[in-house]
Amino acid sequence: MxxxxxxxxxxxxxxxxxxxxxxxxxxxxxxxxxxxxxxxxxxxxxxxxxxxxxxxxxxxxxGFVDAHAHAAFAGVERLSCDLTPARSVEETLELIRKAAEASGTGWLTGGGWDHGLFPHPTRHMLDAVVPDRPVALSDNGHHTLWVNSAALRLAGVDAGTPDPHNGHIHRDAEGEPTGYLNETAAELVGAHIPPATDAEIHRGILNAQEALWELGVTGWHDPILGEYNGKADATGGYLAALADGSLISRVSGALWIAPGLTEEQVPELVARFVELRAKNAERGLETGTAKAMIDGVPHGETAALLDSYCSHEGSGELHFDEAAIRAFVQQLDAAGFALHLHIMGDRGVRVALDAIEAARVSNGPGQRHHVAHLSMIHPDDARRFGPLGVTANMQALWAAPDPHVVPMIGTHRMEAGYPFRDLANGGAELAMGSDWPVSPADPWLAIHVAVNRSVPGEQGVLDAAQALTLTAALAAYTSGSASLVLGGGGLLRVxxxxxxxxxxxxxxxxxxxxxxxxxxxxxxxxxxxxxx
The missing domain is CATH 2.30.40.10 (Urease, subunit C, domain 1)
Structure with a gap:
């Protein structure tokens, strides 16, 4: 009382x-x-x-709850070379130049550059701005790394370096790397970048927390806890912020399943995750979720599709073989983990739903697994989310016409993308997140797109029949996300x-x-x- x-x-x-x-x-x-x-x-x-x-x-x-926010990455990036404010090539290069002048002599890192401004950035562009130290900058989707010549030399990446599995070293006419590295190829350089310390990550998390409060976000789910693409595991930073009481927002995280895991390696991974979950819980960090990227992204032509890309004969690749996906979904589900799956292509969605369905048969009703991004889904598979108990973790800001991907996936697949209403009508529970810093973290901007299926100031509407009501979109970004990733809350109730x-x-x-x-x-x- x-x-x-x-x-x-x-x-x-x-x-x-x-x-x-x-x-x-x-x-x-x-x-x-x-x-x-x-x-x-x-x-x-x-x-x-x-x-x-x-x-x-x-x-x-x-308070809004962001069900997919790389807040630790975003905060560290904001405190280093943050390119997200740039609206032109010239502004981007000027931000890089200023960041180099304001920092030391070692690696210059950061990111947030826009593929719309730089369809294919090159090492030569960076060399002209920062010629004397290694530079490595993630794109705003964090699936591509733009590096200069010094970074390539330090990493030993040259004309004789083969493409890694699920990665692409873009090359010029002479076969030399251009400085544009997709997916796992980014790790060839990323492995040589000194990782951020726990103290730096701690500062980044607090920077991100304040930025999110400005937008009304009072809780989030960090979808990658583990070493990723040259970035350090953020777990230590989160634990430090919890220990000193500076992390006030409600937060959970997902343990990272690195691409290439084999079926034989799954039992060891599950045992390690069970141990990590218990250790983190003792210190106040909820990590009962495991995250995997099932495929890549359409703009890199690495999303796994049922049919070929329009730009070439390939259809993208899964980041794991199907046997491994079935194994880790079944075994992690049995161990009480929720799966948080990055999927952009319709083939990736189908393979993941097949694996979840097999886990339901094997283990019975289990955790609330969720699929993030939802870029392309075959209509037959959209109807499976509800019966399988799979939550749609929506990045609604993307549910608008995107002329940059049309040459790659075609108009029909783009216009059929992000079928939010079909998912909801099929019984799927809805959550919402930003994928910050891949996209702006402003919930009202995402809700606008979810309801209007268009971005303010841009032309075109992406299938208005798939729009959500304001009530449904706002509920997804509050109670829907809180229920999914924080175990409850997101409600104004006594x-x-x-x-x-x-x-x-x-x-x-x-x-x-x-x-x-x-x-x-x-x-x-x-x-x-x-x-x-």
């Missing part, structure tokens, strides 16, 4: 994480929601020490942790084509006002 609220949010309209209610105020005490109702009755609970926050007619809703956000104007009172203009004006995390 509480005496008086610490905080009251009043003068708005309450969305409780599932539906828009008639309530207009929320009271918080001891980090929990203690009362919800109309303004007059909730304000009557206030004392002289109660902070009263006016919503001014805006929406009062649960007794729940007080992660409360104010957004203005109230999106339910305006046109849907204005959703991208909604702004977060206050963020309350565990009862504390972190952004106002």
């Amino acid at each position: 509480f005496t008086n609220p610490d905080l009251i949010v009043t003068g708005g309209r309450v969305f409780d994480g599932r539906v828009l209610t008639k309530n207009s105020a929320v009271a918080v005490a001891g980090g929990r929601i203690v009362a919800i109702g109309l303004d007059e009755e909730i304000l009557a609970l206030a004392s002289e020490s109660t902070t009263v926050l006016q919503a001014d007619g805006g929406l009062i809703h649960p 007794g729940e942790r007080a992660d409360v956000v104010l957004s203005q104007p109230n999106p339910f009172e305006g046109p849907t084509d204005a959703l991208a203009g909604v702004r977060v004006t206050a963020t309350v995390v565990a009862g504390m006002l972190m952004r106002r």
Whole structure:
């Protein structure tokens, strides 16, 4: 029983994480929601020490939960060479030059460059800006590495270096590497980059946490805990932030299954993951999820398709053979892990669903596995998500026309992409995330696209019949994601942790084509006002 609220949010309209209610105020005490109702009755609970926050007619809703955010990577990147603000080739190169001038003499790392600006960036472009030290910059999708000549020399990558499995060293007419490395080829250089320390990752996580609070995000799921593409395992940074109390947002993470795992190696991996899960849980970090990239990405022509790409005869490759996928899905499911699967191609989706179906037959009802990205799904497979209990982990910002991938996958496959309504109608539960720093972490921008199937200021609509309602999209980004990756929450209910956000104007009172203009004006995390 509480005496008086610490905080009251009043003068708005309450969305409780599932539906828009008639309530207009929320009271918080001891980090929990203690009362919800109309303004007059909730304000009557206030004392002289109660902070009263006016919503001014805006929406009062649960904090967003990002079900797929590489927050540790994003924070470290933001503190190094962050190229995401650049809107032109010239701006990108200028940011690189300034980052080189502001840093030391060793490796220059970072990322966020845009394939739309740089369809095929070369080492020569980097050499002209930074000729005397190694440079390695991830694209905004983090499946490609752009490096200069010094980086290639240090890594020993030259005309005689063969392409690794599921990787591509792009070459010029003489066979020399151009400095553009896809998928596992990026690791040829990445393995030589000094990894970030736990202290650097800790600082990155806190930087990311504050950036996410600005957007109303009060919890997230980090989909890669483990060494990846030259990047250090972020687990130590998360554990340090939990230990010193600086990580206030709710967070979970997925243990990383590196590409190329064989069927024979699965039992050892499962045993190691069981041990890691227990050790992390003892220190407050939930890692009951395992993450695998089943395939690549369409713009790199590495997503696994049922039919060939339009640009060449290939259809992409899986990052594991099918026997290995079936083995790790079945055995991790039996050990109580949820699978978080990156899949962009329709063949990848089918292979993964077949493996999950086999695990359900073998193990019975199990964890809530989820498929992220959902770029291309055969209609027959979209109907399987619900019956198999597979959650659609949507990166909704991508569900809009993308002229850059049309030459690769064709108009028909692009227009049939991201079938959110079919998934929901088939009984699939919905969650939402950004894939930050691959994409902006702004939930209202993603919700705009989920509802309108178009990006503000850009032309075209991607199959409006697959649009979600505002209620469904907002629920997916709050209670849907929280239920999937945090074990619950994302709700404004008495007794729940007080992660409360104010957004203005109230999106339910305006046109849907204005959703991208909604702004977060206050963020309350565990009862504390972190952004106002």
